[in-house]
Amino acid sequence: MLASMGIPFVLSAVFGVAAPRFARRLPPAVATWLLSVGGLVSAAGCAVVLALLGFTLIGQSPLLAAQGHWSGGALRRADPIPVPVAFLAVVLLVALAVRFALAAVRRLRALREAYALAAALPAAGGELAVIDDPGLQAYAVPGRPGRIVVSTGLIRALDVDQRRAVLAHERAHLTHGHHWHHSLGQLAAAANPLLHRVRGAIALATERWADEDAATTCRRDTVADALTRAATAGTRMPTPVALLAVAATDVLGRVTALRAPAPRLTLWRVTTLVALVAATAAAVLLAEHDTERLFELAQAAYRASRPQPE
Amino acid sequence: MGRALAVGATVSRRRESGGLESEVLALLWSAEASLTTAEVVEALGGDLAYTTVQTILTRLHQKGAVQREQAGRAHAYTPVLDEAGLAANRMRAVLDRGGDHTAVLARFLGTLSPDEEQVLSQLINRPKSTGGGR
Numbered sequence: 001m002l003a004s005m006g007i008p009f010v011l012s013a014v015f016g017v018a019a020p021r022f023a024r025r026l027p028p029a030v031a032t033w034l035l036s037v038g039g040l041v042s043a044a045g046c047a048v049v050l051a052l053l054g055f056t057l058i059g060q061s062p063l064l065a066a067q068g069h070w071s072g073g074a075l076r077r078a079d080p081i082p083v084p085v086a087f088l089a090v091v092l093l094v095a096l097a098v099r100f101a102l103a104a105v106r107r108l109r110a111l112r113e114a115y116a117l118a119a120a121l122p123a124a125g126g127e128l129a130v131i132d133d134p135g136l137q138a139y140a141v142p143g144r145p146g147r148i149v150v151s152t153g154l155i156r157a158l159d160v161d162q163r164r165a166v167l168a169h170e171r172a173h174l175t176h177g178h179h180w181h182h183s184l185g186q187l188a189a190a191a192n193p194l195l196h197r198v199r200g201a202i203a204l205a206t207e208r209w210a211d212e213d214a215a216t217t218c219r220r221d222t223v224a225d226a227l228t229r230a231a232t233a234g235t236r237m238p239t240p241v242a243l244l245a246v247a248a249t250d251v252l253g254r255v256t257a258l259r260a261p262a263p264r265l266t267l268w269r270v271t272t273l274v275a276l277v278a279a280t281a282a283a284v285l286l287a288e289h290d291t292e293r294l295f296e297l298a299q300a301a302y303r304a305s306r307p308q309p310e
Numbered sequence: 311m312g313r314a315l316a317v318g319a320t321v322s323r324r325r326e327s328g329g330l331e332s333e334v335l336a337l338l339w340s341a342e343a344s345l346t347t348a349e350v351v352e353a354l355g356g357d358l359a360y361t362t363v364q365t366i367l368t369r370l371h372q373k374g375a376v377q378r379e380q381a382g383r384a385h386a387y388t389p390v391l392d393e394a395g396l397a398a399n400r401m402r403a404v405l406d407r408g409g410d411h412t413a414v415l416a417r418f419l420g421t422l423s424p425d426e427e428q429v430l431s432q433l434i435n436r437p438k439s440t441g442g443g444r
Contacts, residue, residue, distance in 0.1 A: 122394065124393065125331070126335075126375075128332035129394075130339050131395075132391060132397075139417050151398070152339055160333075160353060160355065163333065163336045164333055167332050167336065217329075
């Protein structure tokens with residue numbers, strides 16, 4: 001039982017390291033989905049196991065034992081989980097739950113603000129809102145509908161084809177709902193620190209996804225040129241530090257990827273990641289099953305210790 | 311290799327999306343002076359029908375995104391500035407606050423270290439014929 005409880009953490013740690021590496025070599029759309037859904041399963045699985053571990057200790061309290069009609073003493077005797085481990089699980093679970101809740105509130109607030117901004121931008125241009133700013137800016141603002149914001153500085157720094165590439169890139173962010181993937185990554189990393197690299201990997205994978213999407217409406221080289229021009233053209237806005245941390249989108253890596261052919265689906269990478277996630281889920285189910293058996297044992301002991309009513 | 315083919319196939323894809331309106335608007339913003347419909351058609355690459363562009367320009371004008379003046383027998387279009395200035399201020403305010411608020415906005419641009427910038431400028435300076443890479 002101790003083993004089945006430990007396996008999800010090991011698998012989660014492996015996923016947290018392997019997935020971001022594999023993601024760079026996969027088609028970015030596939031990579032994004034693997035990272036965000038895999039991260040979700042991984043984080044949820046570890047949280048469930050922490051709760052199970054903790055409950056083997058908390059369940060021994062007389063109050064809960066009486067409520068659930070099981071014997072606290074029998075549970076203590078049969079429980080293979082050392083008390084310090086179970087205690088640590090409770091502490092961790094509480095701390096991570098707080099982290100998760102804070103991240104969720106922050107994320108919700110940011111999303112709401114983005115929606116408000118999208119609605120407040122001048123509607124005359126349709127999806128595009130041009131801002132009169134000499135700096136180089138291009139953003140996708142999620143909302144209903146989502147909007148694309150481009151500065152006059154950027155528009156003037158690029159030629160017709162490069163502008164088309166930038167617009168297609170930002171449009172891809174909106175049509176594929178990349179902000180939802182970002183949200184999943186952020187929440188998964190908050191709930192499970194073993195996944196802290198997954199968050200940045202999702203940010204990068206969605207940028208690559210939007211690049212590849214733009215490359216279906218114009219030449220790959222044009223997207224690479226636009227990216228290069230935008231990143232190297234003279235007057236760059238100072239980037240807020242907080243933004244850097246999240247959206248350190250590796251321009252050089254993206255340009256290099258665009259100069260090469262589109263990445264092909266490598267089956268072994270996908271299979272490995274899917275297997276990791278599936279194994280995590282299976283181990284969690286096993287741990288759940290083991291815990292249930294333990295409590296069934298304690299319930300049997302409870303029934304045996306009481307005089308039968310008849 | 312199959313590049314010419316790929317370009318031909320993607321042109322139609324672009325046309326279906328509502329992105330043409332954005333392209334026209336961005337083009338007007340990039341121009342120094344006002345542009346006539348014919349000039350817009352030419353600048354966008356020439357494979358667009360004149361009437362398509364005319365329809366888009368009329369729609370943009372009706373929505374107030376562009377203004378037009380008589381230029382000979384045709385209209386010449388310029389983008390409307392006022393609202394764009396306001397939007398810029400609002401954007402700037404959100405960006406300046408930083409943190410999670412800006413994390414939601416997906417950006418095209420990235421940031422570069424000086425080393426990376428040098429590598430990139432070498433990539434640009436490479437002759438175009440071999441620029442396609444492997």
